[in-house]
Amino acid sequence: MTETPQTPDARGHFGPYGGRYVPETLMAPLEEIEHAFYEARQDAEFQAELKDLLKNFAGRPTPLYEAKRLSAELGGARIFIKREDLLHTGAHKINNCLGQILLARRMGKKRIIAETGAGQHGVATATVCALFGLECVVYMGEEDMRRQRLNVFRMRLLGARVESVTTGSRTLKDAVSEAMRDWVTNISTTHYLLGSALGAHPYPMMVREFHRCTGDEARQQMLERTGALPNTVIACVGGGSNAIGIFTAFVPDERVKLVGVEAGGRGLALGEHAARFAGGAPGVLQGAFSYLLQDGDGQVSLTHSVSAGLDYALVGPEHAWLHDQGRAEYVNATDAEALAAARTLARTEGIIPALESSHAVAEALKRAPQAKGEVLLVNLSGRGDKDTDIYRENFPELDNPDAK
């Protein structure tokens, strides 16, 4: 891990965003994690072990793939895809999990808890816990457990306990609240392996640092393959971990456009989407100050996305700062656009993307035709196996014997 151009201040602020908005009981433990993280960063042995695991366990570096058929079909930009979907466990989440599990071991924690939306972070957490023989409890909203049955089973197969969360909207936000309540209760034995660039400092910075390998690799690979940087980098944004992972290396390259794609859901009425920049205002949720979907009384709104991993009311605080500075642009793709993009990618390139990543693909499909001569880099953060049930629900015609 090298120095990062955009470092939060000593209290974890990106501009006005981020910080530590948690009950006092969690403050000292957050300081302990921050301290352990900075120490580990300087520790050659820690770095060597992490590097080895990323390479030999997770499968880094991931390929940079030029989607030639898709590019030709759209008749505009050249589209390159960073294949984080090929990582072990099927998504980028494993990068952060490997980093944090080594940190947890260093801090002497025996029990790991996590929240999960789509289940990818839960599976990655269950995986690293199995790898290190640590107890694992994953909080997951009841609604998400229904949407992501396959991942629930994978977690259990890996030895984790999946706790169903039945409060609130029964999705990611409520799973985070339950995980925080568990953490505050079991703080001496337990590490909270938070899965996105969210929550109180140091999590947003730490999670970014564990994911920035994506962008570091992709930048180098683009230079090797095309001799230049891409014109535009596109990634989906739920909490924002895969996006910040690929953006970070490109932030100093001012000519490279950074585009984050939020969940446009069923439309931009409050409660129907998770597009925080389109419909939110700065506020505090679960430890951080950032753009938040909320009603006029400051109550957190329900959100909707076909993709469980993007279905969250707050965006990671560094994205809020990139947004306000105009360094990154944030757009959204609807459920229908993401589903259509998934089918297009599957049929032109033989890659079935995760529904989350399909939002980034949808944005590339919109931009490419008007961008002849340009190069688009899309972060394909996860693979779509886990979404098979939802794809089937939405493409019922494919279950016909004569389907094509």
Added chain:
Amino acid sequence: MPSSERIARCFAACKEAGRPALIAYLTAGDPEPGRTAEIALALERGGADILELGVPFSDPIADGPVIQRASDRALKAGASVERVLDAAREIRARSEMPMILFSYLNPLLRYGFEKLCADAREAGIDGCLFTDLSVEEAADTVETMRQAGLDTVFLAAPTSTERRLKLVADYSTGFVYVVSRTGVTGEQAQVAGGVDGLVSSLRKLTSLPLAVGFGISKREHVEAVGSYADGVVIGSAVMRVVEQHGAAADLEQHVEQFFKELAGRA
């Protein structure tokens, strides 16, 4: 604007009487916003010295199931910051009991923090405690509260290091709220061990009154904690009574009777 000093005077009077101040937490708006003032006054008749008026929030990360459910009911019944302040105004018209606004930060940020402080003071609120406001983030908000004449109460926790306890003591006025155990709010069979040690650590750092909360639900807890703390906070146990009798016309009597037992007045 100087602080109302209702809180300071209340702790002094309790000390003189040789007993801890009893602090009752009430989620405003449960079972419905129109009943909050009556329930608060029932608590006072039952022996509550100070009222913590809780602003319900959709995502109460520091609260256990009882207060989560109370918040849900209050929000469904139409609770809002404005209606919490209406209830405060109604209580203040009929009582001199000190009142603390107890809230997560976001509803107040949305209301407008400066306006909130001015409106709260005008409604008769004496101080504020924000569950998810760490001292690190508090410089501006504390300044605004002080200017409005509101006491600023912060949490001290079993995990707080000595450096943090100092910060908490420095930022607090009125009293310091000592969290008895790691965990969320909720009743327990026994009060956590070690909280007396935390109280004595804080005594060395501040002359402010120290009130202990989390897990206190019975008269015997009040007696035990009251032997070393200046105040005792009872929250979830109150909200359980509201939950059990919320639909009843005599809810207020149940609340009053329950608190009398806690206060040793039954």
